[in-house]
Amino acid sequence: EAGVAQSPRYKIIEKRQSVAFWCNPISGHATLYWYQQILGQGPKLLIQFQNNGVVDDSQLPKDRFSAERLKGVDSTLKIQPAKLEDSAVYLCASSPAGTGELFFGEGSRLTVL
Amino acid sequence: QQQVKQSPQSLIVQKGGISIINCAYENTAFDYFPWYQQFPGKGPALLIAIRPDVSEKKEGRFTISFNKSAKQFSLHIMDSQPGDSATYFCAASVTGGGNKLTFGTGTQLKVEL
Numbered sequence: 001e002a003g004v005a006q007s008p009r010y011k012i013i014e015k016r017q018s019v020a021f022w023c024n025p026i027s028g029h030a031t032l033y034w035y036q037q038i039l040g041q042g043p044k045l046l047i048q049f050q051n052n053g054v055v056d057d058s059q060l061p062k063d064r065f066s067a068e069r070l071k072g073v074d075s076t077l078k079i080q081p082a083k084l085e086d087s088a089v090y091l092c093a094s095s096p097a098g099t100g101e102l103f104f105g106e107g108s109r110l111t112v113l
Numbered sequence: 114q115q116q117v118k119q120s121p122q123s124l125i126v127q128k129g130g131i132s133i134i135n136c137a138y139e140n141t142a143f144d145y146f147p148w149y150q151q152f153p154g155k156g157p158a159l160l161i162a163i164r165p166d167v168s169e170k171k172e173g174r175f176t177i178s179f180n181k182s183a184k185q186f187s188l189h190i191m192d193s194q195p196g197d198s199a200t201y202f203c204a205a206s207v208t209g210g211g212n213k214l215t216f217g218t219g220t221q222l223k224v225e226l
Contacts, residue, residue: 042117042119042202042219044216099212100206101162104149
C-alpha cells in the first residue's frame with residue numbers, strides 16, 4: 001500500500017515570497033490533516049479536511065495560509081507571503097474513517113530566509 | 114486545556130536498558146493516547162496506542178502505562194536497542210472530535226552500545 005506522498009521535500013524561499021505544498025493521501029482515506037512541525041517541537045495541527053470539507057482550521061493563520069482539498073483526494077497548502085517564523089516541516093497525514101490512527105508523509109521542509 | 118506535557122526532552126540509555134518517557138494531560142475528554150516514533154527526515158509513525166479503559170498495553174518491547182486518575186501515561190521501551198534511537202512523541206485526541214491529535218513536545222532518545 002502506498003503511503004502519504006508529499007512534494008516538494010525541500011524548499012528555500014525569501015521572506016514575502018509564496019510557496020505551495022502538495023499532498024496525496026493514502027487511497028480511500030477520507031480525512032486529511034496538515035501539521036506544522038517547528039524544529040524541536042511536536043507537530044501542531046493547521047487544518048483538517050473530511051472529504052472536501054474543512055472540519056477544523058482554527059489554528060491556520062488565514063491571513064497568509066490557505067489550503068484546499070481537490071475532489072476529496074489531493075490537497076495543497078499555500079503560504080503567501082512567507083515569514084521567517086514559517087520555517088518548519090509541513091506534514092500531511094491521512095486517516096481512514098472510524099479510526100484514530102494518522103498516517104504521516106515524510107514532510108516538506110521549508111526554510112524562509 | 115489542550116496541552117500535553119512530555120518529559121524528558123532527551124534521554125540516553127545503554128543498550129539493553131529500559132527507556133521511560135512520561136506524558137501528562139489536562140483535558141479529561143481525551144480518550145485516545147498514541148505514541149509516535151519519528152526518525153530524522155521522516156514523518157511520525159504510530160508505535161502503540163491506548164484507550165483509558167485499560168491501564169496497560171504491551172506490544173513486543175513497547176508498553177504504555179496509563180493512570181487515568183493522575184491524567185498521566187508513559188512509554189516503556191524494554192531491552193532498548195540502538196535502532197530505537199529516534200524522537201518519540203506522545204499525543205492525545207478525542208474520539209468523535211475529528212481525531213485531531215495534540216502532540217507533546219517530543220523526547221529525543223539515544224541508545225548507546
